[in-house]
Amino acid sequence: MMDGIHLYLSAGVAVLLGALVASVFTAYFNHLSTKNENINEYLKDLGEIEKLCRNYWLFEGPMDEGASQLGNLGHELRAKLDATASFESLSKSILGERYDQFTELDVKLFMAATGGTFQTQSFLPSPEVYGEVMQIITEIRALLRQQRISLFWAR
Amino acid sequence: MEDEIMISVADFSKYPSGRDAQDGSFNGEKYRTTVLEPALQRAISDKKIVCVSLKGVMSFGSSFLEEAFGGLVRKEGFTKEQLKDILRIDPGKPNLTRYQKTIWTYIQNAK
Numbered sequence: 129m130m131d132g133i134h135l136y137l138s139a140g141v142a143v144l145l146g147a148l149v150a151s152v153f154t155a156y157f158n159h160l161s162t163k164n165e166n167i168n169e170y171l172k173d174l175g176e177i178e179k180l181c182r183n184y185w186l187f188e189g190p191m192d193e194g195a196s197q198l199g200n201l202g203h204e205l206r207a208k209l210d211a212t213a214s215f216e217s218l219s220k221s222i223l224g225e226r227y228d229q230f231t232e233l234d235v236k237l238f239m240a241a242t243g244g245t246f247q248t249q250s251f252l253p254s255p256e257v258y259g260e261v262m263q264i265i266t267e268i269r270a271l272l273r274q275q276r277i278s279l280f281w282a283r
Numbered sequence: 284m285e286d287e288i289m290i291s292v293a294d295f296s297k298y299p300s301g302r303d304a305q306d307g308s309f310n311g312e313k314y315r316t317t318v319l320e321p322a323l324q325r326a327i328s329d330k331k332i333v334c335v336s337l338k339g340v341m342s343f344g345s346s347f348l349e350e351a352f353g354g355l356v357r358k359e360g361f362t363k364e365q366l367k368d369i370l371r372i373d374p375g376k377p378n379l380t381r382y383q384k385t386i387w388t389y390i391q392n393a394k
Contacts, residue, residue, distance in 0.1 A: 202344075210342040217377035235384045243345035249305040 160279055163222045167272050170215045173208060178265050180205040181241050185258040191251075202247045209238055226275050233271065237264045286331050287371070288322050293339030302350040311350025319351060320359050326369050338375025343382050345389075352386045356393035366390055 184201045191198070216234050220227050240260045245251040292299060295318055296309035303312040319335070326333045337343075355361045374383040 206342050206344055213378040213381050216381055231381075231384065234381055235388060238381055239345045239385055239388065241345075242343075243349060246346045247306065247344050248301050248303075248346055 163279060164276065166215065166218055166222055167276055170212060171269065171272060173212050173215075174265055174268060177205070177208050177212070177237075177241065178262065180208055181258060181261045184246075185254050185261070187253045198251070199247075206242060206247075209241060223271075223275055224278075226271055230268070230271055233264055233268050237261065237268065240264060287334045288326050288329075288331050289334050289336065290318060290322050291336040291339065293336070297339060297341045299340065299347045299351075300344050302346050306346075311347040311354065314347070315351045315354045315359065319355065323355070323361065323366075323369060332369045332371055334371045334373055336373045336375050337379045337382055338373070340379075340382075343385075345385065348382065348385055349389045353389035353393040356390060363390055363393070 180201060184198070184205050187198050187201070189197055212234075216231060219230055223230050240257060244254070244257060292314070295314050299309045299311070299314060301307045301310040303310050319333075322333045325331070355366060356363060372383045372386050374380045
């Protein structure tokens, strides 16, 4: 009789422990998945910034006739860059020891993409600025991929 | 704080843009000459510091920030060391720290 009770209690404790361990792992992997989703969303935004920078800094239309189109591109680029600033505020917990390197690149990207003659009357298309922006974006992508590998031990 | 002269970029414009008058009404040169420089001169004479709040601004362009803050060194004759002592940039929100860092980078890079 007593053996039966002990067996029943042991099984109950094992089930409870199993459920506890499973919930801890689920919470942990959910946490990692959220971080991964944030990185993915940022990478998607980075792709849009890349496209907007290409359209703005390599603008091909006549400057007078195209002024309105150029103006809109400038506003779009600025708005997209602003949107990514919210990732910067989240990124400390996501990027860990790579955070300082990321913020340095984030500032560089903002300065390159919206610096110089950006949104000024003296604006001229600049392959040099576009090239600089692409280089920074490539560095940010590499950094985020490294971080994803560190988080998940996989690409 | 009593020792601080508080100014807010949002009081000037929530969407500041461009370098000079050609680029619009809320440009960096105008902000520097009508708001920043007078506040800094007052801070020097009253032995205070100027705190610039970025809160409430919808977005910045680098060209505005470079002209307004880098221009303090390039055109108004302030030294970088002097600005470190009398100027404080308050991002107001965590997602505005990018602009705080950009401002100090422009001050540091100004020649």
